[in-house]
Amino acid sequence: MAIASLLLGACNSSGCLDNQSSIPLAQFRSSGNGADISVPGLQIHGIGAPNDSVIPISGSQVYLPMRASDSNTSWCFHYAQEGLDDPELNDTISFTYESTPFFASEECGAMYRFRILEMENTFHLVDSVVIEDSLITNVDLARIFIYFRTADPDEPETPEEGDQQ
DSSP states (O other): HHHHHHHHHTTTTOOOOOOOSSOEEEEEETTOOOOBOOTEEEEEESSSOOOOEEEEBTTTTOOOOOOOOOOEEEEEEEETTTOOOGGOEEEEEEEEEEEEEEETTTTTTTEEEEEEEEEOOOOOOOHHHESSSSSSSSSSSSOOEEEOOOOOOSSSSOOOOOOOO
16 A cells, blocks of 8 residues: 555656756857857866866756855856867856755755855956846756857958058
8 A cells, every 4th residue: 555655656747847956057158149059168167166077068058056055156167179278268157145945845845046146257258147037946947148259250350450451
């Protein structure tokens, strides 16, 4: 009887359909035209977190986890692409936030929600960072948009003022 109720409970169709963790999803975009882009050779790792490793990137998006036990998290963006593989070109994005425990439901359990209070970044290849919604929940939706300086191969280069042709 206990096994049957366990199996029936596992087949519950009203289970937790959302992501069970509140991890910010960041979308990469071109600063030139706003289109979603992937950044070849991009490696992202946390700064100051124990046992940090490179964060996996999926195309034009990345999940940037925050630490509930801290109020600040920073990531280093390293460009391992030929011609850009220089630590001096690394970008850093830092967030200051509040973390609040939240009980979502019996199926989803408890998790933290994060409210971004402040953001800072460097401007080497990152042009800007836009936070569309400062409340990070378990909804699997990009809230952070990172705009990178990109070169458009179809656009002719314009000479800078004072340059002669």
